[in-house]
Amino acid sequence: MRVLVIGSGGREHALAWKIAQSPLVSALFVAPGNGGSEKVATNLAVDITDHDAVIAAAREHQIDFVVVGPDAQVVAGLGDDVRAAGITCFCPSKAAGQLEGSKSFTKALCDEFDIPTAAYGRFEDEASALAYLYTQGAPIVVKADGLAAGKGVTVAMSVEEAEEAIIDCFSGAFGASGAAVVIEEFMEGEEVSLFVLSDGQAILPLTTAQDHKRVFDGDQGPNTGGMGAYSPAPVLTRALFDETMARIVEPTIRGMAARGTPYAGVLFAGLMLTEDGPKLVEYNARFGDPECQVMMLRMESDLVPLLHAVATGTLAGHAVTWTDDFALTVIMATKGYPGDYGKGSEVEGADALDDDHLTVFHAGTKRDGNRLLANGGRVLNVTALGASVKEAQKRAYAGVDAIVWPEGFARRDIGWREVARET
Structure with a gap:
């Protein structure tokens, strides 16, 4: 089977890394990929927002199976277009992708099928959203209705913070994704x-x-x-x-x-x-x-x-097995993320980290000859296994500390809740 993975982040490197281990796969491609995926697959310089270009690349490389990674491509209906071209594709339909692409779509589904979720209101103008906020008070959660790369959610602990989030959405901070706003009850837990x-x-x-x-x-x-x-x-x-x-x-x-x-x-x-x-x-x-x-x-x-x-459509009867070990990943990001950040700084030492307990998945990287360069906000995912979260955490941070990248940073407390419960 010849497989094409769509995307360029850490998720897609991890998918390619796992798919490459399958004896069913005779050739593996990633479009556009990154500096890590090229170690397990052939990267293709394809604009994945151009569905015709993706289909043309799949035909050129005689792809049997396309695996779509990013949310934006799911919501844009790439899976539908690839299937319409006669190529088997792992990707929800555009219609089903509304579960992620529209907060209000999912809330309406919850209402219809009695699925427990936070109480909410949906608003298409700033004045109505603010009026609802003033009746509800804080803490409260403000969400851009559409995709916002994980950044369109504000858990506001004060009315003033919620006001700012609402104004940001309607002023275009998240583009079309903020044209409508969902305001939710703050859930404790x-x-x-x-x-x-x-x-x-x-x-x-x-x-x-x-x-x-x-x-x-x-x-x-x-x-x-x-x-x-x-x-x-x-x-x-x-x-x-x-x-x-x-x-x-x-x-x-x-x-x-x-x-x-x-x-x-x-x-x-x-x-x-x-x-x-x-x-x-x-x-x-x-x-x-x-x-x-x-x-x-x-x-x-x-x-x-x-x-x-x-x-x-043949999932019935399949099973999946997992190691008993815990896995923990630490993101190394460019300083400034999630705000403005630079690109092009050199990352040293990541390629040497790979053993039975530790793997580094690449996100925002590219290669310049033998040099590995940062090419995004989230750059590396240092990922480790351990018999406990604490052990996996220790191994992951040992990996982080072995990487030389002055322009990068990482949180030092990933897994803290479970580590506290283990001790």
């Missing part, structure tokens, strides 16, 4: 993520993870696309896992099918563990980044048959 595969009917639970969105230690500073993660997340106990499947995930898959927009892909449920049980925070219609990195390191099964079964 701990956040955790659950991942499943579905072909539109059958559901295969994968595993759990917990990520760290804030840029600085102690969960301080602005939200990012993610500064680190670990898997599994023991806080989602077996009982809570089963409750989440029964009350949130299964009604979603059934509801999407009943609506005529079956969900075929990986479904990433962001959850809040409240006093009243698990509630849905939001859905993502793709593997998380950086959650994918820790999942791929833990997965013992061949990934390719699972993704192909989703894409061909």
